[in-house]
């Protein structure tokens with residue numbers, strides 16, 4: 001008779017918590033928008049990037065330009081890993097700023113939680129349409 005058992009020996013490491021696995025594999029909110037799982041107004045697209053309206057606008061025109069890949073968490077990683085894709089993101093920002101405002105715009109990449117980043121799938125905020133405040137901080 002076999003003595004094989006599925007019981008864990010007390011010396012075995014504990015199993016990996018499912019929540020940690022989920023956190024590692026769960027697509028970002030922007031990937032879910034790109035897939036159509038979450039509704040959003042897509043206002044522009046290139047081969048490797050897309051643009052949407054921010055759900056909580058902080059300027060008369062507030063758009064997000066996002067690489068289709070979520071491989072890069074922030075703009076520093078993007079610049080190091082794929083400078084051509086960063087150039088494509090900036091080009092799309094320029095295009096949508098011209099289409100949705102007068103072409104002048106402010107481009108912001110929050111980088112790190114301490115700078116206000118909440119979605120760790122790199123994205124550019126395009127603020128336009130009459131920016132009255134003169135401060136970059138706050």
Ligand code: 5GP
Nearest residue numbers: 029040052053054055056110116117118119
């Ligand atoms: P961060 O704070 O990471 O720089 O910017 C994330 C941005 O994504 C925020 O401005 C937030 O309003 C926006 N955002 C978060 N969830 C959604 C969503 O489901 N739809 C859209 N359109 N924007 C979102």
